[in-house]
Amino acid sequence: MNGSSGRSNSSSAESGGGVRRRSDATRDAILSAARERFAADGYERATIRAIARDAKIDPSMVMRYYGNKEGLFAAAVAIDLRLPDVSAPSRRQDVGRTLVTHFLDTWEDNEVLTALLRVGATNQGGAERMQGIFREQLLPIARQVCPDPEQVPARAALASSQLLGLALTRYVLRIPPVVALPREEIVAWLAPTVQRYLTAPNP
Structure with missing residues (x-):
């Protein structure tokens, strides 16, 4: 009984990890496509549909993760310049x-x-x-x-x-x-x- 429950819990954990990995991969694909599209077309001309096509996913997935184009742009351009320490x-x-x-x-x-x-x-x-x-x-x-x-x-x-x-x-x-x-x-x-x-x- 316990062994069966342990296998079930392990299977659920592995399944959850797989879902997270797929979700992360989808987000990465969306952000990569968005950056290229925003860089090429600018904000006004870039569309959710075009970005979804570039990422090879349905436009509804972009909306699901980022809500709208403004939210997607904010996520796409979040960047740490990692500027060097010049205090010395x-x-x-x-x-x-x-x-x-x-x-x-x-x-x-x-x-x-x-x-x-x-x-x-x-x-x-x-x-x-x-x-x-x-x-x-x-x-x-x-x-x-x-x-x-x-x-x-x-x-x-x-x-x-x-x-x-x-x-x-x-x-x-x-x-x-x-x-x-x-x-x-x-x-x-x-x-x-x-x-x-x-x-x-x-x-």
Whole structure:
């Protein structure tokens, strides 16, 4: 009796694990398709039906997991930039190069940021997501290195203008001379400007 009950419980647990794995796989497929679609089409033109078709599932499954397009977009563009720690004095002296290199690595390895930038340029919800990333992830980096605490927001915003401008021209607009630039040249040109914005004495 007990042995039978044990087998039944074990079978139920395995079944539950299988359901969770299928559910996770479905969510992953939806999010992957959504990121590619948002990156290619922008927020307004991307549709639940097209995303479901790309993910090879029924549109009702997208609605089941994420409710609507706004909920799907929020989940698709949730991202941790994993910005490096620059608090050590030796890192502060090279924060420009560190950030430019890190952002290049992140943009080229992660379609989420391309989707977010494309949508953020034309959609209020996307813009708010970009502002949240700036506020929650880049401002703390600026606080670690800026010489004047009162100028942290302005300096961080100026650094962002360089990094986002690069991303827009290289990965969204794909302006040929920018796309053709080797990474080393981009870092060499851009790093001193980002460094100056974040660490130079007040003008």
